[in-house]
Amino acid sequence: MKPAKAALTGLIALATALAAGHLVAAFVGLSASPYLAVGNAAIDLTPSWLKDFAVTTFGTADKLVLLICMGVVLVGIGIGAGLASRNSPAPGTLVAVLLGFVGVAAVVTRPDVGQLAVLAPVASTAAGVYAFRYLHREAEESESRRGFLITAGLAVFAGVAGQLFGSRTDVEGSRQAVGDLTPKVKAPEIPVGADFVKDGTPSFITSGDDFYRIDTALSVPRIRAEEWALRVHGMVERPMVLTFEEIRSRDLVEETVTLTCVSNEVGGPYISTANFVGVRIGDVLREAGVKAGADQLFSTSDDGFTAGSPLDYVLENGLIAIGMNGEPLPAEHGFPARLVVPGLYGYVSATKWVTDLNVTTFAKDQGYWIPRGWATRAPIKVSSRIDRPTRMGKVQGKAVIAGTAWAQPKGVAKVEVRIDGGPWREAQLGADVSDTTWRMWRVELELSKGSHTAECRATDKSGFTQDQARLDPVPDGATGWHSVTFTVE
Structure with a gap:
């Protein structure tokens, strides 16, 4: 041949x-x-x-x-x-x-x-x-x-x-059939001045198309709301199975939440904010009756991904979310339901396409990423980044430096900027929406023509200022001051 x-x-x-x-x-x-x-x-x-x-x-x-x-x-x-x-x-x-x-x-x-x-x-x-x-x-x-x-x-x-x-499963048809999701408790309106889009920051609320997506799913699970159910079991007095309609018929709550990926490098893009609608995780777990000795909520996705959240934390924080930015969750962001927990990196808190909640212990069960070298508990670290000017960018006239800071759930109290290693200057902060969301900032400076390097650092409301030492994301999130070199013309 x-x-x-x-x-x-x-x-x-x-x-x-x-x-x-x-x-x-x-x-x-x-x-x-x-x-x-x-x-x-x-x-x-x-x-x-x-x-x-x-x-x-x-x-x-x-x-x-x-x-x-x-x-x-x-x-x-x-x-x-x-x-x-x-x-x-x-x-x-x-x-x-x-x-x-x-x-x-x-x-x-x-x-x-x-x-x-x-x-x-x-x-x-x-x-x-x-x-x-x-x-x-x-x-x-x-x-x-x-x-x-x-x-x-x-x-x-x-x-x-x-x-x-x-692809015959009509997920989009199922989403459309959900109709309006009207929360009993609405999130406060985003105030004017919460972002500095004209100066280069993102808009305060991230659209579904722009919302970052980092997960292990090679193909997006296609689940109809009519066929979905959430099992709550483990160390509880009253195990339960909740359908989509049973969750939807409860008192829905809307919260503005910033989600952050632990894989985010210093200055990275894997952070977004949306208005999520759902029921409080704590209300469901208390209804099930948590037994003494449990310390972990072990969530499982339809595609087999697992995550372990500190039970004491999720009893007071987070949603089983079914809506995002005024509509049912997009398929790629977890439709019919996902977990949304402010203050914890996504790999231990933000399970999409969630189908199972097991009340257990950290000693008994490990989430997907834990055996792979990541930390068991992953509180979000105070961080900030410069959005504009961009790396090697050019500035005409006055230099406006703008960016984003986050410190969920403590909130951002202050952002400082320095040029070429000089003294720190406090930046103007955008309107404070909540401690569970990011905060935009800007500063306007008179700089001489030529090359300059800007650095930024944030301080949370407890008084802690982000670490200068550059550390990789593994095992519990990156640290370091973000810097950008640019040219004033």
Whole structure:
């Protein structure tokens, strides 16, 4: 067999295998698709240092980069299997079977799929083996391209059909059917002067499209509110299961909350603020009756992600949120429901697509990130950043330096700025909305022409000023003063 046709044989067989698995997964759970299951397994098995590198380097595109890298590797495997099988289909068949075992292993270890999910990688393996042997025979017996074209067409059809069927859950229709969410207790109006957008800060309220998203979900869970339920159990007197309608029918509360990712580097973008609507976690837990000795609320997402929150803290703070910025939660931000807890980094408090609340102890259960080297308890550290001027930016005339500071749940009392290592100057603060939200600041300075470096630091309302020492996010959040070098013209 010619090398080109051998390589094409391997590639088309590989595509057929993946497409068949994706099609079957559409009926047994999209997470069972071998490509996605192996990707999720790769995320789970990736060491923390590599995950941190991916988030820092690629930001919210880290999962797309992973999928592309997996695709490149699989293309190489497919071509290699084809070339190794020029004289016999045995090598390619063996590769297909081995890849099938990898897919099966990835699927059976997923916590978010049922027993039938194994059918997807099994179908993938069978389709890959059959397609490879069929195309190998076609290539040896005929110079016709008909077999290759038919198989490639079937692979494309199966892949597209799998995506269409897998996306058939009408999440958007379910969101629209929720209608208005009217809180009994509304959040205070955001006062004029809460941000300095004209000077370069973000708007005080972050839109759903701009709200940062860092999670472990390779594909966004698609859950209809009508089919969702939240189980509350563990060390409680009265375990309960709450439907969406049962939560919605309770007294809803609206709170303005700033959420922060522990992966945020000094000056990083992974912080956003929204008006969330839901029920207080503490009210639900007290209704269930927390038993003595419990110290952790262990939350589980529909996709299997877990997080552990200090029980004493969440009894007094946080929501089981079903709304965001005046509408039901967007799918990518947790619809139908998520946890929102101000003052704790998201990896221990902000579980999206939440389906299970287990009242337990830190000694018994560990959240997803804890065995990977992150701290068990993760209070947010007082921090600040310069939003404008940007790094290596240029300023005309007077230098207006503006930025953002946060210290949930203590609140920001002061922000200071210094230029070129000189004396600190106190910045003008934006209106104080609440201690659970960020606070914007600005300062206007007369500076000589040329290059300058600005630094900022914040002080919370307890009197603590953020640390100067630069520390990486692991294990409990980054520290350090943010600095920007710019030019005055």
